[in-house]
Amino acid sequence: MAFQLWLFCPSTYSTLIFSADAGLATAAKSRATAIHFPVKIARGIVARTVTAAGAIRKPKAGHSTRLLSSGSLPPLIGAKQLSQARWLLAALVGLALALAFPEPRWLGLAWLVPGAWLAVVAGERRWRLFGMAFVAALVFRLVSLRFLLNMPHAAGAIGGWLALSFYSALYPAAWAWLCAGWLRDGLAKLEWPWFRRLGFGMFAAAAWVALEMLQSRLLGGYPWNFLGVSQFENFALIQIASVTGVYGVSFLVVWASVSLLFAVLQIRRSPANPWSWMADVALPLLALGLVCGWGIVRIAGVPASTKKLTVALVQPSIPQQLIWQGNTGDERLAKVLELSRLALATKPDLLLWPEACAPITAERWPEVFDMVKSSGVPLLFGADDVERVSGSDEVRYFNSAVLLTPDGLQLPSYRKRRLVMFGEYIPFEKALPFMKYLSPIGGSFSAGTEPVQFTLQAGEHTLAPLICFEDSFPHGGREHVSAETDLLVNLTNDGWFGAGPEQWQHAANAVFRAVENGVPLIRCANNGLTCWIDSLGRVRQFYGQETGDIYGAGFVSFEVPLGQALGQMVYNRHGDVFGWACLGWVLGVAGVRRFRAKRGLHTGGGIG
Known part of the structure; x- marks a missing residue:
């Protein structure tokens, strides 16, 4: 009896083929279980076989090709279908973010969306990258601003809903486009050390804040449904707004979300090490713990008003x-x-x-x-x-x-x-x-x-x-x-x-x-x-x-x-000292990156 399980990884365009043969004969005649890992399809398939005994050998010529073209189960998805699936995933990311706000205010989704957003668009280039980022942002705005359709002036309702959604979607789309520029080779090739992953997570959070700062001011400003607003019922967390404004809450949500993405990648790379993810989430969790702890103390310490x-x-x-x-x-x-x-x-x-x-x-x-x-x-x-x-x-x-x-x-x-x-x-x-x-x-x-x-x-x-x-x-x-x-x-x-x-x-x-x-x-x-x-x-x-x-x-x-x-x-x-500092940081990093690219010094790596 034999079976093959075909799994495709959307972020790397690669196929994992798990095959196992089992017999009911004696142990001497039974065949060992094998697991085959072909690498990127786009570059040709070079498979290696890991046997149950732990030996690594190169398969015979054409063996991996036969695995891809034969067997009882066909591939689940091809390159074209995978591309279409990414657009659908981008739309689902935008929908998830809209659901974090009233109504139904499922605030937990906000902590997952920024990291998931980058995972969907990672590996894409230029206008295709911005297109996917914009689809996610547009779905978010269209759903969250659906109340505009209730206006009794029909032409103004539909036109205003579309125009405002398209305009306000530009800001989060620009964030995904900017940050995913560092991930253009895909998440599978991302081999940054811990400090670089940490720096990128904080940069991504600062970039989100910077764009919210611009959104609240350009063309008169439209500061509606900033990411931090989704946490308005998390009373301990939002006390940080007394120092940073709502932007501090947005920063923490994005930083935690991107760090969670890196933690998941570490688990995939080191499945034998159950604690490989801890390094990526340790500092964000510590920051959240300190902020919420301070918030609880602050709430408990408010004196009764005499007026x-x-x-x-x-x-x-x-x-x-x-x-x-x-x-x-x-x-x-x-x-x-x-x-x-x-x-x-x-x-x-x-x-x-x-x-x-x-x-x-x-x-x-x-x-x-x-x-x-x-x-x-x-x-x-x-x-x-x-x-x-x-x-x-x-x-x-x-x-x-x-x-x-x-x-x-x-x-x-x-x-x-x-x-x-x-x-x-x-x-x-x-x-x-x-x-x-x-x-x-x-x-x-x-x-x-x-x-x-x-x-x-x-x-x-x-x-x-x-x-x-x-x-x-x-x-x-x-x-x-x-x-x-x-x-x-x-x-x-x-x-x-x-x-x-x-x-x-x-x-x-x-x-x-x-x-x-x-x-x-x-x-x-x-x-x-x-x-x-x-x-x-x-x-x-x-x-x-x-x-x-x-x-x-x-x-x-x-x-x-x-x-x-x-x-x-x-x-x-x-005022917005924190917000302006984030904007300055983002502009500084973007300027250095552009300068290094012009000088031919940019290596395609991370921040700094």
Whole structure:
């Protein structure tokens, strides 16, 4: 009786042929079991046979060829099919990364993806390499940004989903293309010593951070779903963001993932040594242990706050189609006022309305002011602010946050500084008038120029407002928090995206602004997620927590401890020192590599 098992290794384009012959005759007549290992098919097959007795001999001419062309089992995959399989694997890598974010937030997948990504594209060259890297990144973005398809403007929904996915996919694709350049001969030929594998793992992590830094700034910035954000529920780990920003979490995830890839390669090379993988993962595991240990101590050591504020938040859940209809303003305002009166019955210290929920006309303004004056509770709400340019007929519109107190408006109002493309402004509107048809907004808002802080209770408390996705910008959130800031408040309208994963993704991004700046953050949303997040990044309470419906209409009241309980954070004081250092390291290594290549000194090795 005989059998052959054919196994193909995708990363090396090689075939492992396990053959065994067994007889039922006596031991003297039985044939020994043999294992044949042919090397790369592309270079011709030179097989050697390892016998059961341990002797190594060269097979007869043509023997290995017969093994490849005969037998009871055909090869599982050929070179062409293998190439196609790599494209499919790249798409699966992107899907896995998307699943690490809400929803379903399987955060463990994020620790596997960067290493798996490099394993899929290793050995590829130039545009084929970038193509596979881009497929993985594009699938990740298309799946994670699928909520854009819920927008009620069909042309804008599909066009925006595709355009934003293609654009934001360029950054992680560039990472895979850059790092896989060192792996162009394939993983099978990778024979780096330990220190070089360590250096490459840290370089890959720094490169990921560098590209996230660029993504948060170029073309106005789109810092959505950075890799570290996938870990928003890992409270011990994310405390490092108080020093490095969210970028430190991204760094650790990539470093651990690439190190795990090298550990797997070491196991394959030295199956007889069960501890061969330890050298590659020892330092990343030590770093993770120290960071998480420090995080646990930090969480346990937060002193109780002596200042607290009871905040009532109105979530009207007004459909975006209704907001775009110009004749619905009174109806929307009536709904918000009704919910507000119910919320005021809880005796809060502050009342919040979300962004863009209802216009307040001159005729309805006295009704709103009377409610605030009679209750004695200040109201922070989103409104459209209008300003006429001095000496001209030009009128500017701003998306603003306004604080109305029993004594009147507290000026200046806060004007949103980072606008959403096609949602709040139309790019190249004057030069390319047709662009306005890609958006339902009709006209563009102007951007504000500086942060504003509001004071409550005769200056006893200080809060800083953010509007819409401004709570996704690490450096932007930092600019709003001073040493005196007690609370961050985000007013947002996520009703654009219906009921879907966007609400939780937005909240997950906001978690890091609380950790980075050491202050609690309250989010008041049109249709979720209305919640408050403590200074350690824990979502403590949210609307719909009891019912499971975070999207419905209603109100909720939170008692929030105020202030920077652990003092001013390192990140808040010094900003993106870690991120800029990673970017500088990557540029330095790339520059040296290019210089050595031009001088003919580059050997195709690793980092350094």
